[in-house]
Amino acid sequence: MYDPTRLAALVAVSEAGSITRAAERLGYTVPALSQQLAKLEREAGTALLVRHHRGARLTGAGELLVGHARRVLDEMERARHELARFAGLSGGRLRVGTFQTAGIHLLPPVLTAFRRAHPEVELTVTDHEPPSGVAAVAAGEIDLALTHTYEPADPVPLPSAVSAEPVLVEELVLVTQPGHTLTSGTSRLPPAELAGQPLISMAPDHPPRHAVERALARAGATPSVVVGTPGYVLVCALVSAGLGVAVVPEMVARTASTPVGMRLLDPGDLRRTISVVYRAEESNAAADSFRALLRGAFERSASTN
Template sequence: MLDPRKLHLLRELARRGTISAVAEAVTFTPSAVSQQLSALEKEAGVPLLERTGRTVTLTPAGRLLVEHSHAVLEQLERAAAALAATRGGPTGPLRIGAFPTAARVLLPPALTGLTGAHPGLEPMVAEIDPADVSAALGAGALDVALIHEYDFVPPVTDASIETEPLFSEAMYLTNRPSIPDARTDAWITERPGTLCHSMAIRACQAAGFEPRVRHHIDDFDTVLAFAAAGQGVALVPRLAATAPPPGVTLTRLLLSRRTLAAFRKGYGEHPAVRAAITAFHEAITHLRSLSISASQ
Protein backbone atom coordinates (compact mmCIF):
# COMPACT_ATOMS: atom_id res chain seq x y z
CA MET A 1 0.00 0.00 0.00
CA LEU A 2 1.40 3.39 -0.98
CA ASP A 3 1.55 5.93 1.85
CA PRO A 4 -0.22 9.19 0.86
CA ARG A 5 2.17 11.24 2.99
CA LYS A 6 5.08 9.89 1.02
CA LEU A 7 3.20 10.53 -2.24
CA HIS A 8 2.86 14.14 -1.14
CA LEU A 9 6.63 14.39 -0.70
CA LEU A 10 7.22 12.88 -4.14
CA ARG A 11 4.85 15.43 -5.68
CA GLU A 12 6.63 18.23 -3.85
CA LEU A 13 9.95 16.96 -5.21
CA ALA A 14 8.52 17.07 -8.74
CA ARG A 15 7.36 20.65 -8.10
CA ARG A 16 10.42 22.03 -6.28
CA GLY A 17 13.28 20.09 -7.82
CA THR A 18 15.48 19.40 -4.80
CA ILE A 19 15.16 17.47 -1.56
CA SER A 20 16.39 20.46 0.43
CA ALA A 21 13.63 22.63 -1.04
CA VAL A 22 11.03 19.98 -0.17
CA ALA A 23 12.41 19.73 3.35
CA GLU A 24 12.18 23.48 3.84
CA ALA A 25 8.62 23.57 2.53
CA VAL A 26 7.29 20.78 4.74
CA THR A 27 9.53 21.57 7.77
CA PHE A 28 11.33 18.21 7.66
CA THR A 29 15.05 17.63 7.61
CA PRO A 30 16.53 16.69 4.21
CA SER A 31 17.51 13.35 5.72
CA ALA A 32 13.92 12.66 6.79
CA VAL A 33 12.64 13.52 3.31
CA SER A 34 15.20 11.20 1.72
CA GLN A 35 14.26 8.38 4.07
CA GLN A 36 10.55 8.81 3.32
CA LEU A 37 11.17 8.78 -0.43
CA SER A 38 13.36 5.70 -0.15
CA ALA A 39 10.57 4.00 1.79
CA LEU A 40 8.11 4.97 -0.95
CA GLU A 41 10.38 3.33 -3.55
CA LYS A 42 10.25 0.11 -1.54
CA GLU A 43 6.45 0.33 -1.36
CA ALA A 44 6.24 0.95 -5.11
CA GLY A 45 8.65 -1.86 -5.95
CA VAL A 46 10.37 0.16 -8.71
CA PRO A 47 12.99 2.94 -8.72
CA LEU A 48 11.32 6.34 -8.50
CA LEU A 49 14.44 8.50 -8.23
CA GLU A 50 17.75 8.73 -10.02
CA ARG A 51 20.56 9.94 -7.79
CA THR A 52 23.68 11.47 -9.34
CA GLY A 53 25.89 12.91 -6.65
CA ARG A 54 23.68 15.43 -4.86
CA THR A 55 21.24 15.67 -7.75
CA VAL A 56 17.96 13.78 -7.65
CA THR A 57 15.60 13.43 -10.61
CA LEU A 58 12.43 11.43 -11.12
CA THR A 59 12.52 8.25 -13.18
CA PRO A 60 9.72 7.61 -15.72
CA ALA A 61 8.02 5.52 -13.02
CA GLY A 62 8.39 8.39 -10.57
CA ARG A 63 6.80 10.83 -13.00
CA LEU A 64 3.98 8.37 -13.63
CA LEU A 65 3.34 8.03 -9.91
CA VAL A 66 3.26 11.81 -9.51
CA GLU A 67 0.55 11.99 -12.18
CA HIS A 68 -1.54 9.43 -10.29
CA SER A 69 -0.84 11.15 -6.96
CA HIS A 70 -2.95 14.16 -7.99
CA ALA A 71 -6.14 12.07 -8.05
CA VAL A 72 -5.25 10.16 -4.87
CA LEU A 73 -4.46 13.28 -2.85
CA GLU A 74 -7.50 15.09 -4.23
CA GLN A 75 -9.78 12.32 -2.96
CA LEU A 76 -8.15 12.51 0.46
CA GLU A 77 -8.74 16.28 0.52
CA ARG A 78 -12.40 15.63 -0.29
CA ALA A 79 -12.61 13.14 2.55
CA ALA A 80 -11.03 15.60 4.98
CA ALA A 81 -13.46 18.31 3.86
CA ALA A 82 -16.45 15.99 4.28
CA LEU A 83 -15.34 14.96 7.77
CA ALA A 84 -14.84 18.60 8.77
CA ALA A 85 -18.40 19.35 7.65
CA THR A 86 -19.74 16.80 10.16
CA ARG A 87 -18.17 18.72 13.05
CA GLY A 88 -20.46 21.72 12.69
CA GLY A 89 -19.44 25.28 11.89
CA PRO A 90 -15.89 26.16 10.81
CA THR A 91 -13.45 26.85 13.62
CA GLY A 92 -9.72 27.21 14.16
CA PRO A 93 -6.93 28.74 12.09
CA LEU A 94 -7.53 29.57 8.44
CA ARG A 95 -4.38 30.49 6.52
CA ILE A 96 -5.12 32.91 3.68
CA GLY A 97 -2.63 34.08 1.06
CA ALA A 98 -3.22 37.24 -0.94
CA PHE A 99 -1.45 39.58 -3.32
CA PRO A 100 -1.00 43.12 -1.90
CA THR A 101 -3.87 45.00 -3.59
CA ALA A 102 -6.36 42.27 -2.68
CA ALA A 103 -5.03 42.23 0.88
CA ARG A 104 -5.53 45.98 1.13
CA VAL A 105 -8.90 46.38 -0.59
CA LEU A 106 -10.76 43.06 -0.62
CA LEU A 107 -9.68 41.33 2.56
CA PRO A 108 -10.69 43.92 5.21
CA PRO A 109 -14.43 43.77 4.39
CA ALA A 110 -14.19 40.04 3.67
CA LEU A 111 -12.57 39.31 7.03
CA THR A 112 -15.12 41.46 8.85
CA GLY A 113 -17.92 39.43 7.31
CA LEU A 114 -16.10 36.12 7.80
CA THR A 115 -15.36 36.52 11.50
CA GLY A 116 -18.79 38.01 12.13
CA ALA A 117 -20.49 34.96 10.63
CA HIS A 118 -17.99 32.45 12.05
CA PRO A 119 -16.46 33.77 15.30
CA GLY A 120 -14.70 30.46 15.88
CA LEU A 121 -12.49 30.99 12.83
CA GLU A 122 -9.05 32.56 13.19
CA PRO A 123 -8.00 33.97 9.80
CA MET A 124 -4.26 34.43 9.34
CA VAL A 125 -3.19 36.41 6.26
CA ALA A 126 0.16 36.33 4.47
CA GLU A 127 1.02 38.39 1.39
CA ILE A 128 2.28 36.22 -1.46
CA ASP A 129 2.83 36.56 -5.18
CA PRO A 130 0.47 34.36 -7.20
CA ALA A 131 3.47 32.64 -8.79
CA ASP A 132 4.30 31.15 -5.36
CA VAL A 133 0.77 30.11 -4.38
CA SER A 134 0.71 26.58 -5.83
CA ALA A 135 3.79 25.62 -3.85
CA ALA A 136 2.45 27.17 -0.63
CA LEU A 137 -0.93 25.46 -0.97
CA GLY A 138 0.67 22.15 -1.90
CA ALA A 139 2.93 22.26 1.15
CA GLY A 140 0.00 23.03 3.44
CA ALA A 141 1.34 26.49 4.33
CA LEU A 142 -1.93 28.02 3.05
CA ASP A 143 -5.54 26.82 3.04
CA VAL A 144 -6.89 29.26 0.46
CA ALA A 145 -5.37 32.11 -1.52
CA LEU A 146 -6.35 35.05 -3.66
CA ILE A 147 -4.48 35.01 -6.95
CA HIS A 148 -4.69 37.01 -10.14
CA GLU A 149 -4.31 36.25 -13.82
CA TYR A 150 -3.45 38.74 -16.56
CA ASP A 151 -3.94 38.89 -20.29
CA PHE A 152 -0.72 37.84 -22.08
CA VAL A 153 0.42 35.74 -19.09
CA PRO A 154 -0.46 32.03 -18.75
CA PRO A 155 -1.96 30.79 -15.45
CA VAL A 156 0.61 29.85 -12.83
CA THR A 157 -1.37 27.27 -10.86
CA ASP A 158 -0.45 23.61 -11.38
CA ALA A 159 -2.49 20.42 -11.64
CA SER A 160 -2.89 20.09 -7.87
CA ILE A 161 -4.72 23.42 -7.53
CA GLU A 162 -8.33 24.35 -8.23
CA THR A 163 -9.60 27.91 -8.67
CA GLU A 164 -12.93 29.74 -8.41
CA PRO A 165 -13.38 33.08 -10.25
CA LEU A 166 -14.21 36.11 -8.11
CA PHE A 167 -14.12 39.19 -10.33
CA SER A 168 -12.41 40.89 -13.26
CA GLU A 169 -11.03 44.43 -13.36
CA ALA A 170 -9.73 46.70 -16.10
CA MET A 171 -6.12 47.76 -16.49
CA TYR A 172 -5.11 51.42 -16.81
CA LEU A 173 -2.11 53.20 -18.31
CA THR A 174 -0.68 56.24 -16.55
CA ASN A 175 -0.20 59.57 -18.34
CA ARG A 176 -0.43 58.27 -21.92
CA PRO A 177 -3.45 57.64 -24.19
CA SER A 178 -2.21 54.21 -25.36
CA ILE A 179 0.64 51.74 -24.92
CA PRO A 180 2.18 52.51 -28.36
CA ASP A 181 2.33 56.18 -27.31
CA ALA A 182 4.58 55.13 -24.39
CA ARG A 183 7.16 53.53 -26.68
CA THR A 184 9.92 56.03 -25.84
CA ASP A 185 9.00 56.53 -22.17
CA ALA A 186 10.72 55.11 -19.15
CA TRP A 187 8.60 52.42 -17.54
CA ILE A 188 7.82 51.47 -13.95
CA THR A 189 7.17 47.74 -13.51
CA GLU A 190 7.13 45.24 -10.68
CA ARG A 191 10.06 42.95 -9.93
CA PRO A 192 11.07 40.46 -12.63
CA GLY A 193 9.53 37.09 -11.90
CA THR A 194 6.17 38.52 -10.83
CA LEU A 195 3.04 38.18 -12.95
CA CYS A 196 2.60 41.96 -13.02
CA HIS A 197 6.06 42.41 -14.52
CA SER A 198 5.47 39.71 -17.15
CA MET A 199 2.15 41.28 -18.12
CA ALA A 200 3.69 44.76 -18.60
CA ILE A 201 6.58 43.43 -20.69
CA ARG A 202 4.34 41.30 -22.90
CA ALA A 203 1.76 44.06 -23.35
CA CYS A 204 4.54 46.30 -24.68
CA GLN A 205 5.88 43.52 -26.89
CA ALA A 206 2.38 43.03 -28.31
CA ALA A 207 2.45 46.75 -29.18
CA GLY A 208 5.72 46.23 -31.07
CA PHE A 209 8.44 47.39 -28.69
CA GLU A 210 10.55 46.42 -25.69
CA PRO A 211 9.90 48.76 -22.75
CA ARG A 212 12.79 50.69 -21.23
CA VAL A 213 12.27 49.79 -17.57
CA ARG A 214 13.74 52.32 -15.16
CA HIS A 215 12.16 51.32 -11.85
CA HIS A 216 11.08 47.99 -10.34
CA ILE A 217 8.43 48.66 -7.68
CA ASP A 218 5.85 46.21 -6.34
CA ASP A 219 3.60 48.57 -4.38
CA PHE A 220 1.10 50.23 -6.71
CA ASP A 221 0.71 53.31 -4.46
CA THR A 222 4.43 53.90 -4.87
CA VAL A 223 4.16 53.22 -8.61
CA LEU A 224 1.51 55.94 -8.90
CA ALA A 225 3.61 58.33 -6.81
CA PHE A 226 6.56 57.76 -9.15
CA ALA A 227 4.31 58.31 -12.17
CA ALA A 228 3.11 61.58 -10.63
CA ALA A 229 6.76 62.61 -10.20
CA GLY A 230 7.42 62.05 -13.90
CA GLN A 231 9.55 58.96 -13.35
CA GLY A 232 7.86 56.84 -15.99
CA VAL A 233 4.63 55.26 -17.13
CA ALA A 234 3.02 52.14 -15.71
CA LEU A 235 0.13 49.73 -16.02
CA VAL A 236 -2.07 49.55 -12.93
CA PRO A 237 -5.24 47.57 -12.14
CA ARG A 238 -8.48 49.16 -11.04
CA LEU A 239 -8.08 48.11 -7.39
CA ALA A 240 -4.83 50.07 -7.22
CA ALA A 241 -6.13 53.13 -9.05
CA THR A 242 -9.21 54.24 -7.17
CA ALA A 243 -7.62 57.51 -6.00
CA PRO A 244 -4.70 58.47 -8.28
CA PRO A 245 -2.51 61.31 -6.97
CA PRO A 246 -2.46 64.75 -8.63
CA GLY A 247 -0.43 64.66 -11.82
CA VAL A 248 -1.58 61.18 -12.85
CA THR A 249 -4.15 60.58 -15.57
CA LEU A 250 -5.44 57.10 -16.23
CA THR A 251 -6.51 55.64 -19.55
CA ARG A 252 -8.57 52.47 -19.50
CA LEU A 253 -7.16 49.73 -21.72
CA LEU A 254 -8.65 46.61 -23.29
CA LEU A 255 -6.62 44.54 -20.83
CA SER A 256 -7.90 42.91 -17.67
CA ARG A 257 -6.78 41.31 -14.46
CA ARG A 258 -8.86 38.48 -13.05
CA THR A 259 -8.92 37.59 -9.36
CA LEU A 260 -9.62 34.01 -8.28
CA ALA A 261 -9.71 32.00 -5.09
CA ALA A 262 -7.24 29.09 -5.18
CA PHE A 263 -7.19 25.96 -3.04
CA ARG A 264 -5.98 22.37 -3.19
CA LYS A 265 -8.12 20.15 -5.42
CA GLY A 266 -10.79 18.46 -3.36
CA TYR A 267 -10.49 21.01 -0.53
CA GLY A 268 -12.93 23.58 -1.85
CA GLU A 269 -15.86 22.18 0.15
CA HIS A 270 -14.03 22.31 3.46
CA PRO A 271 -16.31 24.45 5.68
CA ALA A 272 -13.61 26.99 6.52
CA VAL A 273 -12.47 27.37 2.90
CA ARG A 274 -16.05 27.61 1.65
CA ALA A 275 -16.83 30.23 4.32
CA ALA A 276 -13.84 32.29 3.21
CA ILE A 277 -14.81 32.12 -0.46
CA THR A 278 -18.37 33.13 0.41
CA ALA A 279 -16.98 36.13 2.31
CA PHE A 280 -14.82 37.05 -0.70
CA HIS A 281 -17.87 37.01 -2.96
CA GLU A 282 -19.88 39.13 -0.52
CA ALA A 283 -17.06 41.68 -0.32
CA ILE A 284 -17.16 42.12 -4.09
CA THR A 285 -20.30 44.24 -3.70
CA HIS A 286 -18.12 46.73 -1.82
CA LEU A 287 -15.60 46.80 -4.64
CA ARG A 288 -18.27 47.46 -7.24
CA SER A 289 -19.02 50.78 -5.58
CA LEU A 290 -15.48 52.02 -6.29
CA SER A 291 -15.00 54.75 -8.88
CA ILE A 292 -11.96 55.83 -10.92
CA SER A 293 -11.05 59.14 -12.49
CA ALA A 294 -9.90 58.05 -15.92
CA SER A 295 -9.99 59.18 -19.51
CA GLN A 296 -12.04 56.83 -21.69
Protein backbone atom coordinates in the same frame (compact mmCIF):
# COMPACT_ATOMS: atom_id res chain seq x y z
CA MET B 1 -36.20 44.11 0.64
CA TYR B 2 -33.28 46.04 2.11
CA ASP B 3 -29.74 44.80 1.49
CA PRO B 4 -28.19 43.77 4.86
CA THR B 5 -24.83 45.19 3.77
CA ARG B 6 -26.40 48.63 3.31
CA LEU B 7 -28.25 48.34 6.62
CA ALA B 8 -24.92 47.57 8.31
CA ALA B 9 -23.42 50.64 6.61
CA LEU B 10 -26.18 52.87 8.00
CA VAL B 11 -25.71 51.45 11.50
CA ALA B 12 -21.96 52.04 11.25
CA VAL B 13 -22.49 55.71 10.27
CA SER B 14 -24.94 56.18 13.15
CA GLU B 15 -22.36 54.80 15.59
CA ALA B 16 -19.29 56.51 14.12
CA GLY B 17 -20.94 59.87 13.47
CA SER B 18 -19.37 60.23 10.03
CA ILE B 19 -19.14 58.39 6.73
CA THR B 20 -15.33 58.59 6.79
CA ARG B 21 -14.99 56.93 10.20
CA ALA B 22 -17.64 54.34 9.30
CA ALA B 23 -15.74 53.48 6.09
CA GLU B 24 -12.54 52.98 8.09
CA ARG B 25 -14.38 50.72 10.54
CA LEU B 26 -15.93 48.60 7.78
CA GLY B 27 -12.85 48.48 5.55
CA TYR B 28 -14.49 50.33 2.64
CA THR B 29 -13.36 53.37 0.72
CA VAL B 30 -15.44 56.49 1.41
CA PRO B 31 -16.85 56.64 -2.17
CA ALA B 32 -17.87 52.96 -2.05
CA LEU B 33 -19.66 53.40 1.30
CA SER B 34 -21.35 56.60 0.09
CA GLN B 35 -22.71 54.72 -2.91
CA GLN B 36 -24.12 51.99 -0.68
CA LEU B 37 -25.83 54.61 1.48
CA ALA B 38 -27.23 56.38 -1.58
CA LYS B 39 -28.70 53.09 -2.82
CA LEU B 40 -30.28 52.50 0.59
CA GLU B 41 -31.87 55.97 0.51
CA ARG B 42 -33.30 55.19 -2.92
CA GLU B 43 -34.71 51.91 -1.58
CA ALA B 44 -36.21 53.73 1.40
CA GLY B 45 -37.58 56.54 -0.77
CA THR B 46 -36.43 59.22 1.64
CA ALA B 47 -33.30 60.89 3.04
CA LEU B 48 -31.70 58.90 5.85
CA LEU B 49 -28.66 61.09 6.54
CA VAL B 50 -27.86 64.77 6.80
CA ARG B 51 -24.22 65.51 6.03
CA HIS B 52 -22.52 68.43 7.79
CA HIS B 53 -18.98 69.73 8.22
CA ARG B 54 -18.31 67.52 11.26
CA GLY B 55 -19.73 64.32 9.81
CA ALA B 56 -23.25 63.02 9.35
CA ARG B 57 -26.37 62.55 11.45
CA LEU B 58 -29.50 60.48 10.95
CA THR B 59 -32.79 62.00 9.89
CA GLY B 60 -35.96 60.88 11.64
CA ALA B 61 -36.43 58.23 8.94
CA GLY B 62 -32.82 57.17 9.42
CA GLU B 63 -33.30 56.74 13.18
CA LEU B 64 -36.39 54.62 12.53
CA LEU B 65 -34.60 52.41 10.01
CA VAL B 66 -31.49 52.01 12.18
CA GLY B 67 -33.60 50.61 15.00
CA HIS B 68 -35.01 47.95 12.70
CA ALA B 69 -31.62 47.40 11.06
CA ARG B 70 -29.96 46.57 14.39
CA ARG B 71 -32.61 43.96 15.12
CA VAL B 72 -32.27 42.47 11.62
CA LEU B 73 -28.47 42.33 11.85
CA ASP B 74 -28.61 40.83 15.35
CA GLU B 75 -30.92 38.09 14.10
CA MET B 76 -28.70 37.44 11.10
CA GLU B 77 -25.63 37.20 13.31
CA ARG B 78 -27.45 34.78 15.62
CA ALA B 79 -28.45 32.69 12.61
CA ARG B 80 -24.89 32.67 11.27
CA HIS B 81 -23.57 31.58 14.65
CA GLU B 82 -26.08 28.76 14.95
CA LEU B 83 -25.40 27.63 11.38
CA ALA B 84 -21.66 27.74 12.05
CA ARG B 85 -22.11 25.39 14.97
CA PHE B 86 -24.33 23.19 12.81
CA ALA B 87 -21.67 23.12 10.08
CA GLY B 88 -18.85 22.41 12.51
CA LEU B 89 -17.42 25.94 12.50
CA SER B 90 -17.54 26.50 16.23
CA GLY B 91 -13.75 26.26 16.36
CA GLY B 92 -10.72 25.43 14.27
CA ARG B 93 -8.70 27.83 12.15
CA LEU B 94 -8.56 29.33 8.69
CA ARG B 95 -5.24 30.33 7.10
CA VAL B 96 -5.59 32.94 4.34
CA GLY B 97 -2.93 34.19 1.95
CA THR B 98 -3.23 37.46 0.06
CA PHE B 99 -1.26 39.91 -2.03
CA GLN B 100 -0.95 43.60 -1.22
CA THR B 101 -3.65 45.20 -3.39
CA ALA B 102 -6.36 42.73 -2.42
CA GLY B 103 -5.20 42.66 1.20
CA ILE B 104 -5.55 46.42 1.57
CA HIS B 105 -8.58 47.23 -0.56
CA LEU B 106 -10.74 44.11 -0.78
CA LEU B 107 -10.01 41.65 2.01
CA PRO B 108 -10.87 43.67 5.18
CA PRO B 109 -14.69 43.66 4.67
CA VAL B 110 -14.57 39.91 4.03
CA LEU B 111 -12.54 39.32 7.18
CA THR B 112 -15.04 41.42 9.13
CA ALA B 113 -17.98 39.42 7.77
CA PHE B 114 -16.23 36.11 8.45
CA ARG B 115 -15.37 37.13 12.03
CA ARG B 116 -18.98 38.16 12.64
CA ALA B 117 -20.28 34.87 11.22
CA HIS B 118 -17.67 32.59 12.80
CA PRO B 119 -16.21 34.29 15.88
CA GLU B 120 -14.68 31.08 17.24
CA VAL B 121 -12.60 30.28 14.15
CA GLU B 122 -8.96 31.37 14.49
CA LEU B 123 -7.95 33.54 11.52
CA THR B 124 -4.41 33.82 10.17
CA VAL B 125 -3.54 36.14 7.27
CA THR B 126 -0.14 36.00 5.56
CA ASP B 127 1.40 37.89 2.64
CA HIS B 128 1.96 35.84 -0.51
CA GLU B 129 2.91 37.74 -3.65
CA PRO B 130 1.59 35.77 -6.64
CA PRO B 131 2.26 33.12 -7.62
CA SER B 132 3.75 32.04 -4.27
CA GLY B 133 0.28 31.70 -2.70
CA VAL B 134 -0.58 28.89 -5.12
CA ALA B 135 2.43 26.86 -3.99
CA ALA B 136 1.61 27.54 -0.33
CA VAL B 137 -1.95 26.24 -0.81
CA ALA B 138 -0.68 23.16 -2.65
CA ALA B 139 1.80 22.45 0.15
CA GLY B 140 -0.87 22.76 2.83
CA GLU B 141 0.79 25.78 4.43
CA ILE B 142 -2.40 27.85 4.04
CA ASP B 143 -6.02 26.91 3.30
CA LEU B 144 -6.70 29.37 0.48
CA ALA B 145 -5.09 32.36 -1.17
CA LEU B 146 -5.96 35.36 -3.28
CA THR B 147 -3.76 35.41 -6.36
CA HIS B 148 -3.77 37.00 -9.79
CA THR B 149 -2.93 36.39 -13.42
CA TYR B 150 -2.43 38.86 -16.26
CA GLU B 151 -3.51 38.96 -19.90
CA PRO B 152 -1.66 38.50 -22.10
CA ALA B 153 0.30 35.91 -20.18
CA ASP B 154 2.42 32.84 -20.61
CA PRO B 155 0.35 29.83 -19.42
CA VAL B 156 1.26 28.52 -15.97
CA PRO B 157 -0.54 25.28 -15.00
CA LEU B 158 -1.91 24.92 -11.49
CA PRO B 159 -0.74 22.06 -9.27
CA SER B 160 -3.09 19.09 -9.61
CA ALA B 161 -4.43 19.45 -6.05
CA VAL B 162 -5.34 23.15 -6.45
CA SER B 163 -8.40 24.76 -8.05
CA ALA B 164 -8.87 28.44 -8.88
CA GLU B 165 -12.11 30.42 -8.78
CA PRO B 166 -12.00 33.80 -10.58
CA VAL B 167 -13.69 36.51 -8.54
CA LEU B 168 -12.78 39.79 -10.27
CA VAL B 169 -11.48 40.83 -13.70
CA GLU B 170 -10.14 44.37 -14.15
CA GLU B 171 -8.46 46.24 -16.97
CA LEU B 172 -4.92 47.56 -16.89
CA VAL B 173 -4.92 51.33 -17.37
CA LEU B 174 -2.37 54.02 -18.10
CA VAL B 175 -1.24 56.21 -15.19
CA THR B 176 0.78 59.39 -15.59
CA GLN B 177 1.81 62.44 -13.64
CA PRO B 178 -1.25 64.69 -13.10
CA GLY B 179 -1.79 67.01 -16.06
CA HIS B 180 0.10 64.82 -18.53
CA THR B 181 -1.17 65.14 -22.11
CA LEU B 182 -1.64 61.37 -22.44
CA THR B 183 -4.30 61.33 -19.72
CA SER B 184 -6.00 64.58 -20.68
CA GLY B 185 -8.45 62.89 -23.06
CA THR B 186 -11.59 60.93 -22.23
CA SER B 187 -11.58 58.40 -25.05
CA ARG B 188 -9.57 55.19 -24.93
CA LEU B 189 -5.91 55.67 -25.79
CA PRO B 190 -4.34 53.45 -28.50
CA PRO B 191 -1.18 51.75 -27.13
CA ALA B 192 0.75 53.11 -30.12
CA GLU B 193 0.55 56.53 -28.41
CA LEU B 194 2.97 55.16 -25.81
CA ALA B 195 5.78 55.01 -28.39
CA GLY B 196 8.83 56.77 -27.02
CA GLN B 197 7.28 57.28 -23.58
CA PRO B 198 9.50 56.49 -20.56
CA LEU B 199 7.92 53.46 -18.88
CA ILE B 200 8.10 52.51 -15.21
CA SER B 201 8.61 48.78 -15.69
CA MET B 202 8.25 45.86 -13.27
CA ALA B 203 10.11 43.40 -15.49
CA PRO B 204 12.13 41.23 -15.14
CA ASP B 205 11.31 40.36 -11.50
CA HIS B 206 7.55 39.99 -11.82
CA PRO B 207 6.82 36.84 -13.86
CA PRO B 208 3.03 37.36 -14.16
CA ARG B 209 3.67 40.62 -16.05
CA HIS B 210 6.29 39.41 -18.53
CA ALA B 211 3.86 39.15 -21.46
CA VAL B 212 2.27 42.51 -20.58
CA GLU B 213 5.70 44.15 -20.60
CA ARG B 214 6.44 42.60 -24.00
CA ALA B 215 3.15 43.98 -25.37
CA LEU B 216 4.05 47.46 -24.12
CA ALA B 217 7.50 47.15 -25.68
CA ARG B 218 5.92 46.23 -29.04
CA ALA B 219 3.82 49.41 -28.73
CA GLY B 220 7.06 51.39 -28.43
CA ALA B 221 7.15 52.20 -24.72
CA THR B 222 10.75 52.51 -23.55
CA PRO B 223 11.73 51.24 -20.07
CA SER B 224 12.96 54.23 -18.07
CA VAL B 225 12.98 52.95 -14.50
CA VAL B 226 12.95 49.26 -13.61
CA VAL B 227 11.30 48.55 -10.27
CA GLY B 228 12.79 45.40 -8.78
CA THR B 229 9.77 44.57 -6.64
CA PRO B 230 6.09 44.18 -7.60
CA GLY B 231 5.09 47.16 -5.47
CA TYR B 232 2.43 49.23 -7.17
CA VAL B 233 2.58 51.86 -4.40
CA LEU B 234 6.16 52.61 -5.41
CA VAL B 235 5.31 52.50 -9.13
CA CYS B 236 2.53 55.08 -8.70
CA ALA B 237 4.79 57.27 -6.55
CA LEU B 238 7.45 57.31 -9.27
CA VAL B 239 4.81 58.09 -11.90
CA SER B 240 3.40 60.90 -9.77
CA ALA B 241 6.89 62.38 -9.49
CA GLY B 242 7.17 62.53 -13.29
CA LEU B 243 9.77 59.78 -13.78
CA GLY B 244 7.67 58.00 -16.38
CA VAL B 245 4.30 56.46 -17.16
CA ALA B 246 3.01 53.02 -16.13
CA VAL B 247 0.28 50.53 -16.89
CA VAL B 248 -1.35 49.21 -13.71
CA PRO B 249 -4.62 47.53 -12.65
CA GLU B 250 -7.54 49.95 -12.51
CA MET B 251 -8.06 49.29 -8.79
CA VAL B 252 -4.46 50.37 -8.16
CA ALA B 253 -4.92 53.57 -10.17
CA ARG B 254 -8.17 54.53 -8.43
CA THR B 255 -6.78 53.95 -4.93
CA ALA B 256 -3.25 55.34 -5.45
CA SER B 257 -1.90 57.17 -2.41
CA THR B 258 -0.11 59.67 -4.66
CA PRO B 259 -1.91 61.81 -7.29
CA VAL B 260 -1.88 60.29 -10.79
CA GLY B 261 -3.71 60.81 -14.05
CA MET B 262 -5.54 57.78 -15.46
CA ARG B 263 -6.80 56.74 -18.89
CA LEU B 264 -8.30 53.56 -20.32
CA LEU B 265 -6.42 51.85 -23.13
CA ASP B 266 -7.80 50.64 -26.45
CA PRO B 267 -9.05 47.95 -26.92
CA GLY B 268 -8.90 47.06 -23.21
CA ASP B 269 -7.36 43.62 -23.67
CA LEU B 270 -4.68 44.08 -21.01
CA ARG B 271 -6.29 42.67 -17.88
CA ARG B 272 -5.72 41.27 -14.40
CA THR B 273 -7.85 38.45 -13.02
CA ILE B 274 -8.02 38.03 -9.25
CA SER B 275 -8.82 34.47 -8.16
CA VAL B 276 -9.07 32.49 -4.95
CA VAL B 277 -7.14 29.21 -4.99
CA TYR B 278 -7.92 26.30 -2.69
CA ARG B 279 -7.51 22.54 -2.35
CA ALA B 280 -10.65 21.27 -4.06
CA GLU B 281 -10.47 17.67 -2.84
CA GLU B 282 -10.37 18.58 0.86
CA SER B 283 -13.53 19.25 2.87
CA ASN B 284 -13.08 22.57 4.69
CA ALA B 285 -16.26 24.25 5.86
CA ALA B 286 -14.41 27.41 6.98
CA ALA B 287 -12.72 27.81 3.59
CA ASP B 288 -16.04 27.21 1.79
CA SER B 289 -17.74 29.89 3.90
CA PHE B 290 -14.89 32.32 3.30
CA ARG B 291 -15.03 31.78 -0.47
CA ALA B 292 -18.77 32.49 -0.46
CA LEU B 293 -18.15 35.76 1.38
CA LEU B 294 -15.37 36.61 -1.08
CA ARG B 295 -17.69 36.16 -4.03
CA GLY B 296 -20.21 38.57 -2.54
CA ALA B 297 -17.58 41.16 -1.62
CA PHE B 298 -15.91 41.16 -5.02
CA GLU B 299 -19.29 41.42 -6.76
CA ARG B 300 -20.07 44.52 -4.65
CA SER B 301 -16.66 45.97 -5.44
CA ALA B 302 -17.16 45.48 -9.16
CA SER B 303 -20.61 47.10 -9.03
CA THR B 304 -19.31 50.22 -7.25
CA ASN B 305 -16.33 50.82 -9.55
